[in-house]
Amino acid sequence: MKCCNVCALKKELFEFHKNSSRKDGHTETCKLCANARAKKWRAENPGRHKSIIKEWCERHPDRMLKYSRDRRAQNLDLFRARDRERDRRPDRRRCKINSLNRRRARLTHALSTLTKTQWEAILELFDNSCAYCGAEKVALQQEHVIPISRGGNHTVENVVPACVSCNLSKASKLVEEWRPGLATPVKN
Numbered sequence: 001m002k003c004c005n006v007c008a009l010k011k012e013l014f015e016f017h018k019n020s021s022r023k024d025g026h027t028e029t030c031k032l033c034a035n036a037r038a039k040k041w042r043a044e045n046p047g048r049h050k051s052i053i054k055e056w057c058e059r060h061p062d063r064m065l066k067y068s069r070d071r072r073a074q075n076l077d078l079f080r081a082r083d084r085e086r087d088r089r090p091d092r093r094r095c096k097i098n099s100l101n102r103r104r105a106r107l108t109h110a111l112s113t114l115t116k117t118q119w120e121a122i123l124e125l126f127d128n129s130c131a132y133c134g135a136e137k138v139a140l141q142q143e144h145v146i147p148i149s150r151g152g153n154h155t156v157e158n159v160v161p162a163c164v165s166c167n168l169s170k171a172s173k174l175v176e177e178w179r180p181g182l183a184t185p186v187k188n
Contacts, residue, residue, distance in 0.1 A: 001013075002016060002024065002026065004016075004028070004029055004030040004033055005028045005029055006029045006030070006033035006037075007030065007032070007033050009030070011030050013026055015030050015031055015032075016029070016030055016031060017031055017034060094116065094119065095116065097141065097142060098114065098116060098119060098142065101114070101142055101144075101148075101154050102114075102154060104148055104154075105148055105153065105154040108148055108149070110148050110151075110152065110153045110154060111153035111154065111155055112153065112154040112155070113153075113154070113155050113156070114142075114154050114155055114156055114159055118156045119142065119159070121156075122156065122159060122160065122161060123140065123161055126160065126161050128140065128161070129161070130161060130162050130163040130166055131143070131160035131161055131162055131166075132160075132162055132163075132166040132170070132179075132182070133163060133165075133166055135163045135165075135166075138163045138164070139163070139164060140161040140162065140163060141161070141162055141163075141164060141167045142159050142161070142162075143159065143160050143161065143162035143166070143167045143170065144158050144159060145158050145159075145160060145174075145175060146158055146174065147171075147172040147173070147174075149172045150172060150174070
């Protein structure tokens with residue numbers, strides 16, 4: 001039994017943090033009082049606390065990576081549900097598609113300069129409709145007029161909005177191969 005110097009209650013030794021520099025091997029304050037004091041300090045010094053945590057994370061990236069992976073593994077269902085919910089947001093889906101196209105362009109060494117703002121301008125230019133069939137009020141995808149697999153780039157000049165049906169059926173063909181006689185989609 002030991003008496004806490006803050007709450008003055010007698011408690012068992014396991015209720016105190018270990019401290020090898022102390023004679024009895026435990027701190028003078030119980031875990032509850034020590035945690036309450038730390039919580040109060042964090043509330044009074046949020047900026048300092050945040051900077052301490054950030055510095056520690058920068059000094060120990062391997063431990064942070066292990067912690068993140070372990071936490072995700074232990075809460076996999078929660079993380080998957082959160083990821084699915086985030087990916088359902090329309091703004092997130094467009095970002096994800098754009099990042100996938102950029103990655104694919106990087107892998108094929110193609111030029112990738114299309115930004116979210118430029119993509120939104122292209123959508124406005126085509127009145128938020130498919131560049132090939134003119135379908136309106138449908139989910140639109142970034143379609144490469146000259147496919148990346150055939151040397152096209154992920155740039156504003158080579159990307160047009162296309163409905164899922166047109167984009168999947170065109171696949172990696174050129175417009176002339178896909179639908180002979182259909183002019184390359186250009187809006188003025």
